[in-house]
Each structure stands twice: as C-alpha cells, then as structure tokens.
Amino acid sequence: MNRLSLNQKTINSSTLPQAIDACVRAGIGSIGVWREPLQEVGVQRGAELIAQAGLRVSSLCRGGFFTGQDRAAVLDDNRRAIDEAAELSAGCLVLVVGGLPAGSRDLIAARATVADVLEELAPYAADRSVRLALEPMHPIYCADRGVVSTLGQALDLAEWFDPEVVGVVVDTFHVWWDPDLERQIERAAGRIASFQVCDWITPLPADTLLARGVMGDGHIDFPYIAGLVAKAGYTGDVEVEIFNADLWRQPADVVVPLIAERFAETCGY
Amino acid sequence: MNRLSLNQKTINSSTLPQAIDACVRAGIGSIGVWREPLQEVGVQRGAELIAQAGLRVSSLCRGGFFTGQDRAAVLDDNRRAIDEAAELSAGCLVLVVGGLPAGSRDLIAARATVADVLEELAPYAADRSVRLALEPMHPIYCADRGVVSTLGQALDLAEWFDPEVVGVVVDTFHVWWDPDLERQIERAAGRIASFQVCDWITPLPADTLLARGVMGDGHIDFPYIAGLVAKAGYTGDVEVEIFNADLWRQPADVVVPLIAERFAETCGY
Numbered sequence: 001m002n003r004l005s006l007n008q009k010t011i012n013s014s015t016l017p018q019a020i021d022a023c024v025r026a027g028i029g030s031i032g033v034w035r036e037p038l039q040e041v042g043v044q045r046g047a048e049l050i051a052q053a054g055l056r057v058s059s060l061c062r063g064g065f066f067t068g069q070d071r072a073a074v075l076d077d078n079r080r081a082i083d084e085a086a087e088l089s090a091g092c093l094v095l096v097v098g099g100l101p102a103g104s105r106d107l108i109a110a111r112a113t114v115a116d117v118l119e120e121l122a123p124y125a126a127d128r129s130v131r132l133a134l135e136p137m138h139p140i141y142c143a144d145r146g147v148v149s150t151l152g153q154a155l156d157l158a159e160w161f162d163p164e165v166v167g168v169v170v171d172t173f174h175v176w177w178d179p180d181l182e183r184q185i186e187r188a189a190g191r192i193a194s195f196q197v198c199d200w201i202t203p204l205p206a207d208t209l210l211a212r213g214v215m216g217d218g219h220i221d222f223p224y225i226a227g228l229v230a231k232a233g234y235t236g237d238v239e240v241e242i243f244n245a246d247l248w249r250q251p252a253d254v255v256v257p258l259i260a261e262r263f264a265e266t267c268g269y
Numbered sequence: 270m271n272r273l274s275l276n277q278k279t280i281n282s283s284t285l286p287q288a289i290d291a292c293v294r295a296g297i298g299s300i301g302v303w304r305e306p307l308q309e310v311g312v313q314r315g316a317e318l319i320a321q322a323g324l325r326v327s328s329l330c331r332g333g334f335f336t337g338q339d340r341a342a343v344l345d346d347n348r349r350a351i352d353e354a355a356e357l358s359a360g361c362l363v364l365v366v367g368g369l370p371a372g373s374r375d376l377i378a379a380r381a382t383v384a385d386v387l388e389e390l391a392p393y394a395a396d397r398s399v400r401l402a403l404e405p406m407h408p409i410y411c412a413d414r415g416v417v418s419t420l421g422q423a424l425d426l427a428e429w430f431d432p433e434v435v436g437v438v439v440d441t442f443h444v445w446w447d448p449d450l451e452r453q454i455e456r457a458a459g460r461i462a463s464f465q466v467c468d469w470i471t472p473l474p475a476d477t478l479l480a481r482g483v484m485g486d487g488h489i490d491f492p493y494i495a496g497l498v499a500k501a502g503y504t505g506d507v508e509v510e511i512f513n514a515d516l517w518r519q520p521a522d523v524v525v526p527l528i529a530e531r532f533a534e535t536c537g538y
Contacts, residue, residue, distance in 0.1 A: 105490040111448070140409045142446035143488040144471045153448040177411035179380070179422040202413045206475035219412040221374040 003269045005058035007032030007196065007241035010259060011252040016041050020053045022252045026260055030056040030237040032196075033088060035081060047088050058237035059133065059194050060090040066117035067098035067110045067147065078121050085130045091236060092133035092193035093125070094169055099144040110147045115157055118166065126165045133193035134158055135169035138177075140208055151175050151184040158191055167193025170229055171241070173200055173212050176220045182228055189232040196239045197222060197267060210245045214258065215266040222266040238267060272538045274327035276301030276465065276510035279528060280521040285310050289322045291521045295529055299325040299506040301465075302357060304350060316357050327506035328402065328463050329359040335386035336367035336379045336416065347390050354399045360505065361402035361462035362394070363438055368413040379416045384426055387435065395434045402462035403427055404438035407446075409477055420444050420453040427460055436462030439498055440510070442469055442481050445489045451497055458501040465508045466491060466536060479514045483527065484535040491535040507536060 006028050008019045016037045023031050031050065038046045038060075050057060063081035068074045078095075085093040097114045100107065118132070125132050136154040137146030148154050151168065158166045168191055175181055177200075185192075199218030205211045215222055226238075240259050247255055263269070275297050277288050285306045292300050300319065307315045307329075319326060332350035337343045347364075354362040366383045369376065387401070394401050405423040406415030417423050420437065427435045437460055444450055446469075454461075468487030474480045484491055495507075509528050516524055532538070 100488055105488055107490065138408060139446040140473070143469055149446050149448055177408040177418050179418055200412055204477050208473050219369055219374055221376065
C-alpha cells in the first residue's frame, strides 16, 4: 500500500481537492496529477494543497502531442507542463507523444518529429530538474495518440539523454502483449520514471479510450510484470490509472477502496 | 490487377459460387477461400468450381487456434484444414494462432504452446505440400485471438522450418504500426506466404473484429509497405481482406469494383 499512487483519471469526476482528500482518507501516500483539474485550482494552490496533505506527486499527466502541426505551440505547451511539474516536484512529466499529423500517413516522419521535439525540450526540463517520461502507447493508438508503440522504441529515443532527464513509462495496458517485454524492461533499468497498472479486458469496450479494466478483471499477469520492473531496480510509486466509463460513474468512495484492494491482491506490494 | 486476390470475407454474405462469379465478372484472377463457405458446397465441389473458373486460390483461411485446451481436437481440425488446402492447391493455409486459454494469464506458456503445435503439424503439411502461413495479429487481439503479435515473433517461430513449409502472412492491418517493420519484412524474404491489405481507420469501430477499412479510407501507407514486400522478393497474389460491417451490408456488385479501384490507386500494382 505504501507504494500505491492514485492517478486522478481513475476518479475522473473528482476535483483535485476531492482527489487529495480521497487519497488521505484511504491512506494512499501518492497521487498522479492531471493538468486540467490542476488548472482549475491553480498550480501554486494545487502544489500547496498536495504538500499540506503530505502526498507525493508520482507524475504529472501529461505533456506531449509532439506531432502537432504548430511546432511553436507544441513547445510552449510542453514548457508550461515542465514548469508545472517543477512546481509540484512531480516524479516525472508523462509524455504522450501524439499520433499521425492530420492527413499524413508518414509514420516514419511522425516518429522523427518526436525525436526532434524531445531534443528541443530536454535541456529545458534538465534546467528545472524535471524528468520527462516517454510513454509507449498500445499500437491501437498509433494513428491517433501515440506513434511510440513499444518500450523498445521509447528506449531507443530516451537513450540519447541522461536517464534523470528522459525516462520511460511502463504501463501494463500498453506493453503487456509485447513479446520482447522481458528484455526491454531489463534494458530500462535506471530509466523507469513511472510504473502504471490497469488491466486489459475483453471484449474491448466500444470506446477504445475508455477500455481499461481494474486489475484482476482482465488478462494481464501483474505479478509477472511487477516482478520484471522490480528486477530492473524500480522502487518508486506504482500508479493506478484507469480510464473506464463504468468506473467513472461510481463515486470515489467506492472506487478508491476497490482499487486499493485489487492493487494488494494483484500486484503483491 | 493481375495480382489482386479477393478474400471471401470482403463479401461476407456471398456463397463460394457467388464469390467465384464475382471474381470472374470483375476480372480478378485469384481468391482467398474461407473454410465455412467451402464446407457449404463441399471441398471437392468447391475445388472443381474454382478450377473451372480458372482462379488461383491465394490462401485458405484458416487454421490455427492452437492454444485451445483440447489438443487432440486442435490437431484434428488443423489436419483437416491442411487436407482442404491440399485439395484446393491453395497457396497457403493461414494460421490464426489463438489467444490466451480461458482463465489463463500466462502469455509465455500460450506462446510456447503455439510453437509445440506448429512442430506437430509441420510434417503433416510438408507431406501434402501445403505451406502453413503464421499470421501475426495486431496486439489488440493478443488476449482473445492471436498471441503472435509481431512479424518478428512470427519469424522467430517460422525459422525453425523450411520456408516452403512454414511461412508468414504480412497483413497491413496487423503490422503497419510496428517500428521494426522494415527490418522484419526484409528478414521475411523467401518466407512471405501471403500479403493481405486493408486499412486502419479511426475512430475504431465499436466491434474491433469488424474494424478494418477499405484501402485509402485510413492511415496506412500502402505504397510504403507494398514496396518493402516487393523488395523482399514477394511476387505473389495480394489479398484484399476486409472485415467491416458497413461494407458487408453492401452488395458484392458494389464492393468488388470499389475494392479493385482502391487496390489500383493505393497499392500501385
């Protein structure tokens, strides 16, 4: 339990103060913060509330969308996200890199753009002691959300930088299917900035963005993946991040204890 | 056009005689046959009708589901499928290897089962001059349809066998996102048993089994992938296989000319 972090998206209808309160009441010591609900209370005020509650910020979600066509706007927004992560003393800033630009089918060019933007942002992050965390996304999202599709590909990008500046996210939902997972998690030693858990359920819900399951409801072998991540030396917070329409309809007071229980049962911490 | 093969699933409501007729009328020289509609007319009669029409059989779809719990039934069914492929002189028997066994989360064991069953079947196929074609499936299907998730993984399995006995399928829908695609298609030289095309569309339709688009409607760069396949020395038929509920509601007389037109536009043959 002392490694469990509640990602705000898991209780999507809660405000930041409500999410903080839910963590405190459930004895959860860490929170994954999203930028939009953070904006609602203001970054400085949000940082104060989290500090007063004694919570760690395991991650700020999220920067990225590097493949957008207005490069200046992309850089501006990501620099703001880095500033926010610094103000929160967040463990990392999660980066969802973006899909194919509108009208483009050039996946290789989109992937090259990700490398370019990362190179531009890394010094800015380093100056503020913010760790960027590249998140490989399940290939189902390759066209529209993330052209970085495997942990190996994320590491190929990250390895050009200091591991304290550019790390990677291991999210069970995105990587569980990968035949090369064992080798790539081993390779990620020292570079795992965030470990996120949720399940892969079938049949997949109609809205693929809300297709994630509570641990134990699906097909993922959590002890196996948690073991690989532990073997790679990761000792940080483990975030539960679940996008699921059914879960979002339930009150936080129901969801948070369920999450804590399933976390203990499936992840073995 | 002379390399276009119509996979029966693209006109799912047609019988085999109707599908044969649709090919002949459209000047398409090759057909991808499915076992269920073949059974309806009988294997021998089906083979006769196809031969009389002067069509090639680019593939028989499909064997596989190796991960099923009744091993004897799995082997029986696949031996029957091999016999049918032999009777049709099919270019290959496509294998969809199956997902996780019911109640199991052991992906590594499921993948080992695939290797075991393949080893048992390969001599039977070799004796009948039938080429088995392992189909890597998009990771979206890893849990419930195919635990072979990348072309690289399919090749790791296939390379234990003579390329004329165990080949692989390159299906654009399943592999387009793969950051390692160029290298793996190059590696597949001499082992590509089937090249199938259809598009990845967004938003993904609610039923992920029927989520495939007509070439040109989605995000896949067909000239790029067709070029890689050509560079690997593949000169065989190119199958259009589209599972799509909207398409299936339209008559074959509308669908087949559309497919032929889009094939010419996007694949450049």
